Amino acid sequence: MRRLSRQFAPYLLSLPSWAYLAVFFVIPLGSMLGLALATGDPLSGYVISDNFSEFSLGFSEYHAEFVRSFLYGSISTVVTLVIAYPVAYWIAFHGGRNKSTYLFLLVLPFFVTFVIRVLAWEFILSDQGFVLGPLKSLGLIPQSTHILSTQWAVIGGLVYNSLAYYVMPLYVALEKIDRRVVRAAGDLFATPAVTFFRVIVPLSAPGIFAGFLLVFVTNVGDFVNADILGGTGTYMIGNVIQDSFFVNQDYPLAACLSSMLMFLLMLAIFLYARVFGTDTIQDYAT
Amino acid sequence: MSKTTPPDDQNLAFLRGLTQPRISRADFMRGAAASLAAMALGGIGRADAATVKDWDAWWAAQKPTDKFVFANWPLYIDVTSTGSDHPSLDAFTKETGIKVTYKEVIQNNAPFYAQIAPVLKSGQSTGYDMIVMTNHWELTELILQKWLVPIWKEKVPNFAKYASPSVVSPAYDPGNKYTMTWQSGLTGIAYNPKLTKREITSFNDLWDPAFAGHVGMMNDNTELGSAALLKLGIKPVTSTPADWEAAAATLREQKDKGLVRQYYDQSYINALENGDIWITQAWSGDIYQANEKGYKDLKFVVPKEGVMIWHDNMCIPIGVTNALSALAWMNYYYTPKVAGIIEDYVNYFCPVPDAKAYIADVIKDPAVADSPLVFPPAAMLDKAHDFYAFKSYAQFQKWNSIFNPIIQA
Numbered sequence: 297m298r299r300l301s302r303q304f305a306p307y308l309l310s311l312p313s314w315a316y317l318a319v320f321f322v323i324p325l326g327s328m329l330g331l332a333l334a335t336g337d338p339l340s341g342y343v344i345s346d347n348f349s350e351f352s353l354g355f356s357e358y359h360a361e362f363v364r365s366f367l368y369g370s371i372s373t374v375v376t377l378v379i380a381y382p383v384a385y386w387i388a389f390h391g392g393r394n395k396s397t398y399l400f401l402l403v404l405p406f407f408v409t410f411v412i413r414v415l416a417w418e419f420i421l422s423d424q425g426f427v428l429g430p431l432k433s434l435g436l437i438p439q440s441t442h443i444l445s446t447q448w449a450v451i452g453g454l455v456y457n458s459l460a461y462y463v464m465p466l467y468v469a470l471e472k473i474d475r476r477v478v479r480a481a482g483d484l485f486a487t488p489a490v491t492f493f494r495v496i497v498p499l500s501a502p503g504i505f506a507g508f509l510l511v512f513v514t515n516v517g518d519f520v521n522a523d524i525l526g527g528t529g530t531y532m533i534g535n536v537i538q539d540s541f542f543v544n545q546d547y548p549l550a551a552c553l554s555s556m557l558m559f560l561l562m563l564a565i566f567l568y569a570r571v572f573g574t575d576t577i578q579d580y581a582t
Numbered sequence: 583m584s585k586t587t588p589p590d591d592q593n594l595a596f597l598r599g600l601t602q603p604r605i606s607r608a609d610f611m612r613g614a615a616a617s618l619a620a621m622a623l624g625g626i627g628r629a630d631a632a633t634v635k636d637w638d639a640w641w642a643a644q645k646p647t648d649k650f651v652f653a654n655w656p657l658y659i660d661v662t663s664t665g666s667d668h669p670s671l672d673a674f675t676k677e678t679g680i681k682v683t684y685k686e687v688i689q690n691n692a693p694f695y696a697q698i699a700p701v702l703k704s705g706q707s708t709g710y711d712m713i714v715m716t717n718h719w720e721l722t723e724l725i726l727q728k729w730l731v732p733i734w735k736e737k738v739p740n741f742a743k744y745a746s747p748s749v750v751s752p753a754y755d756p757g758n759k760y761t762m763t764w765q766s767g768l769t770g771i772a773y774n775p776k777l778t779k780r781e782i783t784s785f786n787d788l789w790d791p792a793f794a795g796h797v798g799m800m801n802d803n804t805e806l807g808s809a810a811l812l813k814l815g816i817k818p819v820t821s822t823p824a825d826w827e828a829a830a831a832t833l834r835e836q837k838d839k840g841l842v843r844q845y846y847d848q849s850y851i852n853a854l855e856n857g858d859i860w861i862t863q864a865w866s867g868d869i870y871q872a873n874e875k876g877y878k879d880l881k882f883v884v885p886k887e888g889v890m891i892w893h894d895n896m897c898i899p900i901g902v903t904n905a906l907s908a909l910a911w912m913n914y915y916y917t918p919k920v921a922g923i924i925e926d927y928v929n930y931f932c933p934v935p936d937a938k939a940y941i942a943d944v945i946k947d948p949a950v951a952d953s954p955l956v957f958p959p960a961a962m963l964d965k966a967h968d969f970y971a972f973k974s975y976a977q978f979q980k981w982n983s984i985f986n987p988i989i990q991a
Binding site: 338339418424425442524528531536539542543546 | 696727976
């Protein structure tokens with residue numbers, strides 16, 4: 297009897313976690329999948345059926361938006377990493393006693409609402425705004441030049457909004473690195489570049505992965521940047537889902553696209569983990 | 583539709599930013615969660631919407647109350663300079679003893695509908711005794727779902743007496759069974775003559791290759807499709823799916839030639855003010871406000887093919903507790919005096935033409951009284967077209983399936 301209870305103890309102890317997952321993940325997910333397969337309309341109600349055609353429709357109608365979202369998400373994640381890594385590195389290794397001040401400055405913009413920050417970029421980058429306006433009047437760039445309404449404005453907005461989310465996990469990973477290991481590399485005649493790429497970067501891999509999770513997943517599903525900074529050819533899958541839900545009230549399509557997006561994102565994350573490391577994903581995430 | 587402050591407010595641009603009908607991520611998640619919860623909990627079936635069979639008896643059973651809750655769009659009623667008092671509402675309270683709780687909770691039709699629909703479906707009260715909805719699909723849906731209380735005509739004699747013909751018995755609500763218009767407005771064309779370098783008179787000008795990359799169109803597919811229908815000389819209100827296809831084809835051509843800068847929501851006005859776009863589909867009230875706040879060059883035109891007119895409508899959702907009080911306000915609003923006080927502040931189309939004299943003679947504000955954008959001359963109203971009124975969800979879906987691919991790409 298005693299042995300039995302010892303055997304079950306771990307499961308009993310993990311019960312709250314399972315309950316949490318069930319309530320906040322499994323039930324909503326089930327509800328979403330159910331809705332994706334439903335037929336009907338908002339007036340007469342929905343009936344759950346085996347309407348798998350919604351998935352093929354979602355793919356055939358919106359594959360371009362899926363591809364675009366993953367493209368924007370990938371480019372913005374890589375660019376963010378390239379910018380965030382030196383920032384995090386500098387704060388972790390050279391921040392000295394002001395580390396927390398720098399980190400505070402980094403999150404300072406977040407005291408302003410997300411949408412307002414994107415709107416501010418719309419103002420800054422406008423055709424006759426204070427960036428392009430003077431350049432145009434000096435004749436340095438042609439009158440017709442515009443940054444807004446292009447894919448670069450959207451990707452730029454994504455990078456701007458995700459920067460702090462990448463710096464934070466990178467900083468935590470870099471901060472944890474044992475400085476003696478770095479010195480040991482030097483003692484073994486590694487050049488600074490070799491030390492950086494062979495020692496520091498591998499040791500900060502968990503931070504790179506954590507940031508990737510935060511940034512890539514958010515950016516692929518984003519719709520605000522495309523909405524405000526984008527133009528006619530920058531519609532992302534998030535915009536389609538948002539429109540389906542709130543403008544067209546096509547709930548099954550919205551649920552279907554949301555679940556497709558989720559599965560594709562999971563696939564991308566597993567691929568990342570497979571390609572960039574043989575460690576298990578759990579090891580990366582911790 | 584846009585609701586904006588009077589021009590004396592220095593923070594106008596900031597307020598506009600705050601009140602734009604965009605959906606924040608949080609709102610989106612909240613709405614999505616509410617919808618899903620409603621579907622999961624509601625057993626995903628048809629609710630017994632029409633529990634009330636005999637509305638005459640329902641009205642007869644209503645007790646007079648001394649309060650009601652009024653849900654409206656931001657910056658859409660008169661307000662004192664301190665921003666706390668609404669003179670028209672206070673006068674109403676003084677006269678009738680009915681206290682009004684005024685809430686600016688409606689940012690856009692579709693998200694607001696998404697908020698109240700699950701509540702109405704479960705047969706509960708939304709907490710609002712009166713709401714204001716534009717004559718878009720969501721209003722039709724409220725009517726089709728039987729989620730609006732039919733108006734007790736005998737209690738609103740002022741409507742028959744003072745209402746502008748443009749708001750009497752509209753296509754979306756024949757006989758004004760459920761709605762009375764709060765404000766109307768036009769969707770025409772606005773442009774910056776300095777940048778277009780010529781006068782704009784027609785919807786065809788939105789297709790002019792000379793403006794390539796500087797044309798703004800709306801991302802509201804009802805507005806977008808209707809503009810294309812007018813361009814082709816088709817009356818939107820009697821159009822057919824074949825017409826819609828033709829309209830979509832001309833819109834696609836406009837996009838493929840690179841004429842369209844972006845399909846805008848409310849933010850088109852900023853883009854126009856910034857010079858990002860030279861010519862755009864526009865709401866009349868926005869251009870009036872832009873002129874007042876210093877963008878004097880911008881012009882609003884009623885194109886020769888016609889112009890779209892929209893109406894924001896007062897209506898009473900089911901489950902209310904202060905229906906008689908809400909009705910008393912609706913009747914009170916339809917007088918030259920009250921409509922005039924509010925119109926002098928709001929500056930859209932006044933549904934009470936006689937308010938013009940009140941604003942000119944009593945308030946002494948000729949700028950508003952003489953503005954064709956507030957009191958449109960008959961010639962302008964003759965050119966005004968109503969939106970196509972969807973008769974079923976299938977029709978709404980058909981429209982979406984034709985026009986959405988243009989915006990979504």
